[in-house]
Amino acid sequence: MAYTVSGKTVEADEEGYLVNINEWNEELAGLIAKDENVPMTPEHWEVVNFLREYYAEYQIAPAVRVLTKAIAKKMGPEKGSNKYLYELFPYGPAKQACKIAGLPKPTGCV
């Protein structure tokens, strides 16, 4: 499949994950989120931005626990839980948030 953003076509795999993560931009994230029925609030952006920062450093999405800790630090301890992340990204923070952040899908028994 592919996304069209500002007249440009961006290639994605069968599931909607970007083929080339460098083609990501915020407008595209908004588009992917819309496809996923995820309304992007500042909290969503916090998660997405953290994922991208972590990925830039480690070439992999952070473990769910690493993510919850980072969110707790940024947004307060009451939001540092898997449950809260599921509220933001109902299909699961790891996969759905990665997709919106333009990162590859986490694979394996997850």
Next chain:
Amino acid sequence: MADYEIPTLGDVEERPIPQLAPGAMANAKTCYPASAAHQEALGFPGGLVPDWQEKAIAKMGDLLGRYRSLQVFMDICVKCGACTDKCHYFLGTGDPKNMPVARQDLFRSVYRRYFTPAGKMFPALVGAKDFTRELLDEWYNYFHQCSQCRRCSVFCPYGIDTAEISMAAREIMDHIGVGQKYCNEILGKVHKIGNNLGLPEPALANTLEGLEEDVKDETGLDVKYPLDVEGAEVLLITPSADFFAEPHVMGLIGYGKVFHAAGVSWTLSSYASEAANFSMFIGNYDHLRKAALRIRKAAQDLKVKRIIFGECGHAWRVAYSFLNTVAGPWDFLDPRYPVPQHILEFTYDLIRRKGIKLDRSGNEGKVLTIHDSCNVARGSRMGDFPGGQFAIPREVIKASVPTFVDMHRDTICEKTFCCGGGGGLLTDELMDLRIKGVKPRAEALKQVVDDHGVTHMASICAICKSQFTKVLPYYGFDREMIVSAHQLVSDAIVLGDNG
């Protein structure tokens, strides 16, 4: 969440044979095919080869000659019907093609056509079929509706193992260029990076440091989660999901606490950072060996004395049943310990010898049950007594929690149902199948929740944990009721006072 049709849960005592729904899953969304890059990385053709039929039949002949079991399974079925209502995918979908015998017959019909005199001469009389493109598509669809859990084989009077047939079918398909994306992409990552996730060493180190901080915050103690420590006594091989996902990571935290309390030095390996071995799901022993040899190399490089496996179902089958054959001999390890050992055996032994202390009040209010993972239940053992793979996890859990209740007898131990996501089917595009496949387990779980107030279900397999946390909410269960067995140990173990 409303996109799927959720089966209605019935009474586990009755579990009627479902109304047949022919063709119900014939056009179901099947798994994404592996791309040329994923295929070629494993040495398989990048796409369907032009002479695929000839190649497939040749490969079938090769497998029939190599595995006597496969040959016997092809010839011995008497169509007694004992298996028909034993598969969770049949029970969840009602599609008669998900009856184990029907799944076998997809393979058997081709076998008869090309390998038996009657099938060569009178195909229509003996259910023999030409291997057409339509039949190949049916193979791809229905051999990816088998989680290779082997429940049907328990009830087959001849012990026909549909899992082995489904593995052989996938091996044949891989060899003609028709692979499955989920398994083959993952295997490529294991060979290249060392784990299913593709988690590189720096990220793994960072994740483990984070766990050390968390456990320090929780306990005030320096419980270590060591990586690549040469000379450690134990090499722990655990599914990479334990580093990444919830509730898996709580189990990993528990393993570390047990090693800490027991005073046994241990390490993880960044080179062999995966217990899972998806080669088994695609029936390929070359890749199975290649993945297993990473463990051998890590054990030698790190000069460990013992190898212990974390909570992972099919990994334990591969470890228990194949590791010595494909990656042995392990004569460089300490012969006083089993090779390999399961973390539950290790913890159980410590509990018995009073090497660790557990305080059940750490899990106050919890009423536990356990989901026996198929590959542990039917493909391995634990301990040195028959049924150890059932008793040992239960004993460890019972020592950690106030109350334990087993689910219905037809759904536990050797009769356990698959979680619905095993065998290489834990992929998002199969969500409909996964939701339907968990139905028998969900029924049994509901009964103990309703009748006995069960609050949590422990699982000892990364796939089961991910599958349940994903699909049980569709049936109204809370995602967080799924726990790792060592998560319970983690919450009960008494640290810092082991004198």
